[in-house]
Amino acid sequence: MIEMKNNIVSFANNTVTQKRPVQLSVEHVNIFYGENHAVKDVTIPIHEKSITALIGPSGCGKSTFLRTINRMNDLIPSARCEGTISYKAVNILNPKVDVVQLRKEIGMVFQQPNPFPKSISENIQLPLRFAGVRSKKVLKQVTEDCLKQVGLWDEVKDRLDRSATSLSGGQQQRLCIARALALKPDVILLDEPTSALDPVSSAKIEELLLELKTSYTIVIVTHNMQQAARIADYTAFFYQGELVEFGTTKTLFTTPEKKSTADYISGRFG
């Protein structure tokens, strides 16, 4: 059994050895869309400065769960959420929480690259402007820093005034990551960030995420199990709205406790 799994996944040397403190503590979270119970009683710790991957077949609730962490589900009128997600000793699911402030600390990157149809520099400066930053010097400095962080600076430094939509798909996605970094959030949520990209661009994003995890907590939803195995420190397997198994990536991929986890990661379903 283990041999077979080793055929399909290869681990990078990134697997954590020492346990990091918990940044987000998710306890008994239930999410409903109207009558539909989409996420059922999920409890997982999300560790600081590490990558947590959420895997599972389509419709298993992993994206829904991700979008609850920065309350993006509030935009769907029928969505309802129970339980607690503690972040800096605050339950962020509390209706009194200001989602605008929350999203400044917990950023998000989407499946389809969605840069604003504005210039490259404006894309990164807009979050700062929303937060009230006016100083031109700061705006310029942050633009440069963020683009350097995602490795886009050398590619675009001569055309910062060009439209962001003129970039390639992979570049656009890295720009979106840079945009999410502009406000220096603690947590970055990524919803299948590479599924719309070609393999080379995907590899670049994966490398980038490995670099970013030294300063940010990263939660990534992915359909690609190899991707989870390559970059994630922790992996959570979702199936039909339930959290089937959570553990370090190495444990989950080599010695899964549950049969359905083993079946899924060996490609027997999903």
Place this chain on the structure above:
Amino acid sequence: MIKNRTTSNAGSALGSGRSPLINEKSFFARLTDRRSESRGKALIYCSALLMIIAVTAITLFLTLQGLRSFVVDHLNFWTFITGTEWYPDRANNPSFGAFPFIFGSLAVTFLAALIATPIAIGTAIFMAEIAQKWGTKIMQPVIEILVGIPSVVYGLIGLSIVAPFMRQHFGGSGFNLITGAIVVGVMILPTVASIAADSIRAVPDSLRQASYAIGATKWQTIWRVVIPASGSSLITAIVLGMSRAFGEALAVQMVIGNARNLPGSILDPAATLTTIITLSMGHTTTGSVLNDVLWSLGLILLLISYVFIVIVRYLAKRGEVR
């Protein structure tokens, strides 16, 4: 026995003891029989052709008629469009200065756009962003009804409500440039609002999500992301409204006061290209100088309308490239 022309061939093939499939002639005939299609094609081509002929004919006719005043009646084109004296009936030395009407038309159009645009964009944002359910269920039909109200009704309301209001509060007769602009502004409001709402709805949801995800409020999302993203189509909506305002005759004529002089302020009565044509055309004789001059005014009207269309096209094209 009912046979159409394709089976009649196949039938004779069967008669000779061969399968209809290997009867190449009939199979070929069936494959190549496109008579019904060509008939439909001809019909559609004819309608398109008719349309093109109509537009070309109108333009051509208006051009020929409109140029008569310069070619046949030897009026100076320059003094015609810049002159401010409009005394076509003066027995000796009649003068045809069309500038007050060109100015009146443009002034009414721009003032109407100025009045209608903020309200229309606000309505569009309300319909498309704030109260989507309410917007599509109630506002949209209401706006469609407003678009369908005949302009004479707007004129009547202007005549009996807006003009007396202006008279009471600003003096004068109440029939003036700004009254005309208000009436036309209200008239184009639903057109602009409905096109603007469509263009706001066309902004992909992914941009709104991106905006919320970087900690934008609803207003920041609307003003800094959604409106800029729908920018060129919003301007298209405004220009389309303006072209409607520019061509409007009846409602304007009922409230603008119809003065031949260049208005000194927005509270002075004025006239537009359309109102002067509708007012004067009835009592001219074909071939008279005044008749020719009115055709020239019509030609100017058409040319400026074309300019509006060119602007809309240009903006639409620019929107695509982005």
